[in-house]
Ligand SMILES: Nc1ncnc2c1ncn2[C@@H]1O[C@H](COP(=O)(O)OP(=O)(O)OP(=O)(O)O)[C@@H](O)[C@H]1O
């Protein structure tokens with residue numbers, strides 16, 4: 135047995151690696167990176183914060199890839215060409231895992247080949263796609279140099295971490311609110327059992343929905359910003375007034391898709407719409423947004439406004455690039471209205487999840503929430519409706535899953 139193993143939480147927005155010393159059974163270090171890759175040209179690519187910096191300082195030229203995790207279950211995605219080179223989903227995920235592994239290997243001074251990888255409870259509702267995602271994730275880890283690979287559900291990992299902090303056995307609901315998914319697990323926790331090998335019967339139920347913090351950003355774009363780019367305008371089609379196609383504005387809500395508007399025939403149509411709307415300035419702004427690849431920067435501004443609303447009641451969202459001069463005020467009350475549908479979906483799922491478990495809600499002793507989006511007030515309010523304040527606990531929103539994954543090692547190894 136080697137001295138170290140890693141727990142890796144490969145997330146939609148952030149990827150985190152935790153180093154576990156298998157002799158002392160302690161976590162020695164945890165670090166994270168944005169799950170972003172920037173291909174600057176044929177030879178150069180960057181990962182994480184470096185990727186974002188280089189992309190922005192290079193005038194958004196080249197290809198920036200984000201939310202790579204969402205490619206894993208997409209069976210229609212076989213590969214993409216980047217500067218003439220073919221990349222599969224595995225290849226892209228591998229670049230991030232390899233980057234984290236190299237840094238960690240340097241820290242511990244050995245080539246660590248064992249890893250516990252997190253996976254969401256539901257990659258896809260479609261079983262075949264879910265299995266494909268899992269297979270691709272394992273292949274990516276193998277390609278990155280790992281030889282022994284275990285998979286663990288992300289919220290179960292968070293549960294194992296929370297277990298370290300409890301004195302008496304308790305039934306706990308774990309909620310993990312990420313960028314792309316929200317996952318729940320009901321677990322019977324007991325610190326005395328934390329190194330026991332068979333904990334299967336303690337994991338009572340797991341489930342998840344494809345709604346996460348990134349959906350809140352898309353909702354802000356839809357409710358507050360698409361109007362600046364012509365949503366709601368009509369154009370003159372041979373004397374008949376028609377609405378601009380709504381799919382253009384839906385696409386703007388997923389910045390990765392914006393690049394596709396630039397290609398294809400739609401870009402040419404935008405020039406026509408500009409004429410047919412009597413040179414409406416909003417269409418000109420839309421062309422600038424697309425032509426100057428401003429989608430990523432705009433979404434960074436939106437995300438920051440959302441994050442600020444986790445600690446203040448009002449934000450002013452400004453975006454001033456390439457002559458796009460956007461200003462919007464966003465109050466917490468506005469934001470709560472904007473994300474209501476997503477929050478309702480989460481609440482509906484959670485209520486059903488608890489009901490289907492057959493467990494009385496009062497029997498749930500505590501709730502442990504983690505993930506970046508758990509800071510959102512509306513998310514917290516879902517729990518506050520169901521549980522007393524003193525039952526709701528949180529730890530490190532970004533590192534809990536990776537640390538719990540590393541700690542799952544003894545349990546998983548025993549089961550192997
Ligand atoms: N303080 C905050 N307030 C509100 N939202 C936040 C805050 N900090 C981060 N977020 C949001 O949390 C999400 C990222 O959370 P996290 O890092 O847990 O996700 P992830 O693990 O990468 O995704 P997933 O688990 O879905 O694969 C993003 O949508 C981000 O904007």
Ligand SMILES: [Mg+2]
Nearest residue numbers: 145288312505
């Ligand atoms: Mg996560």
